[in-house]
Every structure is written in C-alpha cells, then in structure tokens.
Amino acid sequence: MKFEQSRIHLQTLYQACLEYTRPVTSPLALISQIQRSGGSLLSQLFDGHPELHAHPHELKIGYPTKYTWPKIDLNDNPNRWLETLFEYSVLSHFKKGYKKEKKRDDAFLFLFFPSVQREIFLDYVGSIHPLTLRDLFDGYMTSYFGAWLNNQNSYGQKRFITAFTARLAMRNENMQSFFEIYPDGRLISIIRDPKNWYPSAIRHRPKICRGIRDGVDLWEKNAQAMLQNKDRYGDRVCILTFEDLITRTKSVMRYLAEFLEIKFEDILLEPTFNKYPIRANTSFEAEKNGIIKSTLNRYKTLAQEELEFIKSKSKDLYGQVLSLAISF
Numbered sequence: 001m002k003f004e005q006s007r008i009h010l011q012t013l014y015q016a017c018l019e020y021t022r023p024v025t026s027p028l029a030l031i032s033q034i035q036r037s038g039g040s041l042l043s044q045l046f047d048g049h050p051e052l053h054a055h056p057h058e059l060k061i062g063y064p065t066k067y068t069w070p071k072i073d074l075n076d077n078p079n080r081w082l083e084t085l086f087e088y089s090v091l092s093h094f095k096k097g098y099k100k101e102k103k104r105d106d107a108f109l110f111l112f113f114p115s116v117q118r119e120i121f122l123d124y125v126g127s128i129h130p131l132t133l134r135d136l137f138d139g140y141m142t143s144y145f146g147a148w149l150n151n152q153n154s155y156g157q158k159r160f161i162t163a164f165t166a167r168l169a170m171r172n173e174n175m176q177s178f179f180e181i182y183p184d185g186r187l188i189s190i191i192r193d194p195k196n197w198y199p200s201a202i203r204h205r206p207k208i209c210r211g212i213r214d215g216v217d218l219w220e221k222n223a224q225a226m227l228q229n230k231d232r233y234g235d236r237v238c239i240l241t242f243e244d245l246i247t248r249t250k251s252v253m254r255y256l257a258e259f260l261e262i263k264f265e266d267i268l269l270e271p272t273f274n275k276y277p278i279r280a281n282t283s284f285e286a287e288k289n290g291i292i293k294s295t296l297n298r299y300k301t302l303a304q305e306e307l308e309f310i311k312s313k314s315k316d317l318y319g320q321v322l323s324l325a326i327s328f
Contacts, residue, residue: 014119021120021146022154024053025138027184029160029260032169034222036200037192038242041291043164044271044278045253050156051262053145055163056098056110056273060087061140067167069174072133082121085140090114098273108273109150117147133181152275160186160260170225179233186260187233189226191321192242194219194314195299195307212306216313223317230324239325246293251328 031039040058047054063070063084070084090112093099097107121143128135141161145154168174169189179185197219201209209215230237238259245252253268271278271291299307 010115013113014116017116017120017146017149018123021142023124023138024141024145024158024161026053026141026158026161027182027186028137028141028178029162029186029188030059030168030178031162031164031188031190032166033189033191033226034170034197034201034218035166036197036204037222038190038240038245039164039166041271042188042190042240042245043162044273045249045268046162047272048153048267048275049262049265050153051159052153052260053141053158053161054153055144055161056148057087057089057093059163059165060089061085062165062168066165067171067174069168069171069177071177072136074131074133074136078122078125079118081125081136082118082140082143086114086117087144106279108276108278110274111149113147113149116149117143120146137181150274159262162260167222169229170222172225172228175229175233179236185236187229187237188240188256188259189229189237190240190242190245191223191226191318191325193299194310194318195302196242196296197298198306198310199298199301200295212309216310219314220317223314223321226321227324239321241322241325243296244326244328246291246296248328249291252326255326255328 031042033039043054046052047056058066060066061070061084062068072081072084090110091114093110094112098110099107121139124139124142125131125136128139145151148154168178169187175187178187194216198209198212198215201215201218202211209218226239230239238256240252240256249269254264257264257268267275302310
C-alpha cells in the first residue's frame with residue numbers, strides 16, 4: 001500500500017512539473033575561457049538576477065567531453081538526445097548538496113529530479129513539429145530548470161540564460177556550432193594576467209598544466225581564441241579582464257547589464273548560489289564569502305625567473321587582447 005502511494009505521489013509530482021514548468025527559450029550567454037580566470041565568479045554574480053536563468057554550476061552539456069559542443073542528430077531517438085546533453089554532476093549535487101569544490105565543507109540544498117527532467121524534456125520536444133536544433137536545446141534548458149525544484153529564481157521575464165563552461169570558446173568549431181544554434185547568443189570571455197593565472201592554474205589542476213611551459217602555451221591558445229572570436233562574431237562577444245572584475249566589479253556588472261539588456265541590480269555585486277552568498281572558488285584558502293582581492297597577488301608565489309619567462313612569452317599577445325577588452 002505504501003509503495004503504491006509513493007508511486008502515485010511521484011506521478012503527481014511529474015504532472016505538477018509538466019503543468020507548471022514554463023518554457024525556457026531565452027538565448028544563452030556563455031562565459032568561457034581557460035580555467036582559473038573568473039568564469040565561476042562571474043556566473044555566481046549573475047545568479048539571482050530576476051531577468052536571468054542562471055545555470056548554477058559549470059555547464060556540462062558537451063559531448064564526449066565538456067570541452068566539445070555536442071553534435072546532435074535530429075534523426076536520433078529523443079532519449080539519445082537527453083543522454084548526450086545530460087549533466088551527471090546534478091546527481092552528486094542532489095545527493096551531497098551543491099558545492100563548487102569537493103574539498104569544501106559547506107554545501108547547499110539542490111533538489112533536482114533527473115526523472116522529472118526526462119519527463120519534461122520528452123514532453124517538450126514531442127510537442128514541436130518540425131523540430132529544430134534550437135528547439136531541442138530550448139527543451140533541454142526547460143527540462144533542466146524545470147527539474148531543479150528549489151530554484152528560487154524560476155519566474156519572471158528572462159532575457160538570457162547565463163552559464164560558464166571552461167575552454168569551450170577555445171575551439172573554432174565549438175563557437176561556430178554555438179552561434180548557429182544561438183544567433184542571438186552572447187559570449188563573455190575573461191582574460192587574466194598570465195603571471196597571476198599560472199600560480200592558480202598549476203595549483204588547481206596539475207594534470208592540465210604540468211609546468212610553466214605547458215601553462216604559458218595553454219594561456220596563449222586561450223588568448224588567440226579570444227582574438228579570433230572577437231574578429232568573427234563582433235559585438236556578440238565581450239572580452240573582460242579578470243583584474244577589472246575583481247577591482248571594478250560595479251562598473252563591470254553595469255556594463256554587462258547593458259550588454260545583456262537587463263536592469264542593473266545590486267544582486268549583481270555579490271556571488272551567490274540560488275541567492276545564498278557563496279565562498280570564492282579559489283585554488284588558495286578562502287576564509288570568507290564574496291570577491292577575494294588577494295587573487296591579484298598570486299604572482300608573488302613565483303620565482304623571478306618564472307616571472308621573466310611568463311612576461312617574455314606572453315607580453316605581445318596579452319597586449320593584443322587587452323586592446324580589445326572593455327576598458328573601465
């Protein structure tokens with residue numbers, strides 16, 4: 001009897017979500033560049049704005065890895081589409097609570113039902129004929145935000161979906177696919193001074209950045225991609241500096257509010273998760289919530305020869321990117 005009641009309650013939940021979930025058809029404002037450059041911070045600053053659907057974690061719809069924009073065949077089975085796009089990180093966040101870094105003790109309640117997401121997704125894509133790739137991605141976003149049951153910012157008119165994915169903007173084919181699906185989309189890329197970026201990168205993910213030469217090479221590829229994306233996609237691309245984001249947060253967020261055609265509100269000045277203040281995602285120790293200005297002094301952990309090597313390799317390219325970055 002209790003088991004049958006549980007099934008009835010679950011079916012009632014499905015029906016309620018299908019009835020009350022609103023379609024999420026806004027364009028995607030993608031934040032993307034190499035890791036340790038402020039992408040997580042910026043996505044957390046967007047969190048809670050009433051005119052945005054803010055994806056709460058790193059967007060991991062890429063396939064076969066998160067660094068590759070997924071190739072979807074509209075002739076495939078709808079279950080295959082969802083299997084390709086599904087973000088498995090929601091499972092651990094549902095079970096253990098949301099936290100950006102596994103080593104953190106603090107975690108936030110994240111009520112997300114994958115089975116509900118499946119029902120919403122299949123219902124959405126099954127209701128549209130003929131179906132386009134944009135419709136399919138709208139269906140995924142609708143199902144994601146519809147299955148996130150304790151989302152405190154689900155209602156209201158939304159101008160954009162905001163989401164961060166590291167490195168996605170570093171490949172030409174990714175950006176071509178992105179703007180084909182979202183011609184009304186936006187790309188925001190943050191450039192960080194390489195002498196401050198490298199100490200954070202080598203400490204955070206040694207397998208990606210095994211040493212200073214690998215690190216500088218990766219930073220250069222990222223910077224070159226920014227130049228190419230700005231040249232190809234023009235006003236749909238915004239380049240910011242990490243240093244401005246940290247020290248001129250209000251000016252940067254006022255500009256981004258105009259860029260995304262949303263009203264500036266003070267909630268854009270504090271990093272949050274689901275409207276709750278959140279601690280910085282840093283490779284170093286963070287003892288408080290909010291923006292950590294000591295990130296501008298990471299270069300002090302480097303030896304003089306390391307500083308000179310980074311400067312000699314990156315100076316010209318860094319200057320080119322800075323010439324295209326928004327100036328405050």
